[in-house]
Amino acid sequence: MPPTSDRHERRTEIEAAAFALLKELGYKKTSMLLIAKRAQASNQTLYAWYRNKQELFRGIIASFGGAVREQLQASLQAEQDPHQALRALGPALLRFTTDEYAIIMNRAAVIDAAETGVLPQAIDEVARDVLYPLICALMQRLVHQRVFVSDMAPEGMAQTYIDLLLGELQFRQALGNVPPLTEPEMIERSERAFRLTCRLFQRPEAP
Template sequence: MHKVDQDARRAEIEAAAFTLLKELGYRKTSMLMIAKRAQASNQTLYAWYSNKQELFRGIIQSFGHAVREQLQTALNEHQDPLKTLEALGPTLLRFTTDEHAITMNRAAVIDAADTGVLAKAIEEVARDGIFPLICALMQRLVHAGVFAADVLPEEAAQTYVALLFGESQLRQALGNQPPLDEADRAKQSARAYRLTCQLYRAPASRPD
């Protein structure tokens, strides 16, 4: 099978797996059921994914790559780093607190007691794919003199992320909070932006 065809087939299998995950939950979803839904042979499924955890790990990585690409585009579209920070929150929340993300986070919570593979995959996506982009933006804000010269970009990024997400992801994974709508995302993003600027903005760049 050519790589293009193989990638397309993998996408079909992963889409079938995610649909079953939403319908049945993590524990009830099996490799056999995924193979049947995707009309794939067990041999193919196990050749590409050694087990259910690795299959869903692949879905998380694919989704993480898409999120990173979207964020990179969002960062590149704005020349003013302060406007970029203001626009970043809704983009981050849109891709990390929607129905897709909630479904995968719930699966990770359940799997944590078994293998922890899914939780580790989500952490890797955040640490290696998304967080460095936020750090880079904070560095740009320091270099532009918008944030104080002694601000550590990584520390500012950690603060911003904590303010932006709060307990939303955990509460959603536990079923205590629904997906955020546009109004919720705008409100939560505006708060994180305002408080981050209050904490780190350089005195000379503060509004009168």
């Protein structure tokens, strides 16, 4: 068995090859055999590390979720004012959830939903276990510092903010109806969600 560092590097190469094929061919045409050929890996290795292509792409989604958590945590910790942190959160979330990478994975998940359901579950886990808790914690800070009212749970505030920010955007992108957002579009959409969230929850005396 290769050393841990070598194995991690090899897995990264395999997953990069798998995503490149997914982008080029789509989910249905991407097979374990093609991934093995593109990554110059043996079928034996591929099936030993990943039982099937669903589990391979599930691993890619999980790795992506970990990277998102680290970057968002860093950006939120660096911003001491939670009000401004909320304002800065929107563009960061949109870059992670509506860029070309996310659109490709969401399209694969839509197709897999009718087959195994593994990919939509993996994406839901990233949203539920990675993104949602960070937003809830930020809302809690806003309530604690008396910027937002306390008559709604932070979880409800977080869900409202997510709905205002994303709406049906990801689903429409997965269907091919909306292209990746430009940076100005992300800023505009984020500002709208920020203003509406503050209008709903901010205390009258808050700055």
